[in-house]
Amino acid sequence: MKMKQIDLKNGVLKGKPIYVCMILILLLALVLSILTAVTIGSVDLSIGEVYRVICYHMFRIGDGSLYGSGVVSDIVWYIRLPRIILAMAVGMGLAVAGVVMQAIVKNPLADPYVLGISSGASLGATFAIMVGFGSLLGGNAVGVGAFFGAFVVSLLVQIVANIGGRSNSIRLLLAGTALSSVCSALTNFIVYIAGDKAGIETVTFWLMGSLAGAKWVNIVVILPCMVVATLFFITHARTLNMLLLGDEVSITLGTDLHHYRHLYLIISALMVGLAVYCAGMIGFIGLLIPHMVRMLFGTDHKKMIPLCALAGAIFLIWADVACRVIIPKSELPIGILVSVIGAPCFIYLLIRKSYGFGGGAQ
């Protein structure tokens, strides 16, 4: 009888019309979120002013001398809007990477950082700050370091998982865990040797995640990358579904997963690397969003990827707004906030018996 209950509650909103409606609702919500979020901030600006600035910058409508330059224009167009767009891109990327990573390692506990990416990023960031080759990389040296750290480690994980046999989800997880601890050890070693307090502080803050560094130069690269990667995974929904069935079953269904798994890993590592590059480490979103969507709409990736992309984007936009306003005149690192909101939500899912994390009743 308990089984029946799960049945009713898990994936209650599975019908196709509901799914299409939901996509439209979320799209609308995303647009509204952007438009609302841009009016919220520590400096009090009137709504009319904000929209006139955006209108001027986007369509050259209105009075350029009033809205094309000056304090209001700077705040809206160079501070608030980039942050919101970046939040959207990063939220989308992390949520989608989370779904993909859970499929790759066939484990509902996986998040985008699971395969050594987080410790790789920390190592890269620490290296950039402490060893001081950062100056060679110019502007966002920490980000570049972290990006390379994350990407290189995720490649290494794949290589290690393939030594002495074909990689599979278990081997990837084990390789990820092993390389993760190597990276942490190296990070600690650098911190210990360098003895640079200011540097440690920089690393720590950076690892808490922040969208404050948003710049249009970065966004024009990152947003298209995230969108293209998301679209790519939508077209590969069938193979993602098969990842969950395992290698043997997939071969009998005509797909050899080996190459797909590596391709997906590289693409999601790029997504996470880009997110890390411009926003540091933002945990939990890549774990929470996929689970919430799965609980409501089921596991089919054809629906999950677009829904997660939209939900992740909206979630991070509002999380960032909360970061800006929760403490007056100051800003909370977004990683902290997301974890503070995310962990209770996750625990709620955990204690709700009807959601088996895809694992059914057990």
Place this chain on the structure above:
Amino acid sequence: MEIATKDVKVNLGGTPILKGINTHIKNKEFVGIIGPNGCGKSTFLKTVYRVLKPDNGCIYISNQPLEEMTYKETAKKMAVVSQHNYYNFDFTVREMVLMGRSPYKKNMQRDTKEDYDIVDECLEKVGMSSYINRVFSSLSGGEQQRIILARALAQKTESMILDEPTNHLDIKYQLQILDTVKDLGITVISAFHDLNIAAMYCDKIYALQAGEVVSYGTPQEVITTELIRNLYEVESSVNRNEDGILHVIFHPTRSKGESR
């Protein structure tokens, strides 16, 4: 569709498991593989359905060597129902069966009305139509196995491999699944533990022992007291009832086998 294997050898971890298997399965034949645990039944089937690569020899489907075909091509010719599948994520029954259509799909391609019709039709065949919106992991073992069978049916193949799919199912479900497969009238290769059931469904039987074919023929020819003693080290009597159905009755080793 014909399936043939020529001198197939497989080593697993340095141990030879299959030591040169030659088989020839004719079109629309229901062929059983019997043998004790560890004789290589499952390894042999896995090699045929390409999860394992033979170290030597070749497998032919309609005279075409398997290694010259893509996985998609073989999945259109050969469907597999294997041992109990456990999945860590929830799919609905519809989504599960729909995956049987994937050999016919490219990554970008959408699922068409025809695919959904095939899903309905296959669920109908296994008698699970009313379960279409249920979550797969919430079904019982017997129900799940029938859904997996429906997924295999959705592949629309001319042959099917059963890798002991009915192993821990109640006898009712075992017979149900085998009946469904038998009624398809396609080429079937199936591994069997239960000799009585093997005798009921098979046209031909291969008996394997330590990675070699030790006997081949119709159930009447293969399933004999001597073979059972050889293969399983168990005494038995093999009778035929008036319908011509073979019955194997096992005798406890202690009481009879030793006193003789």
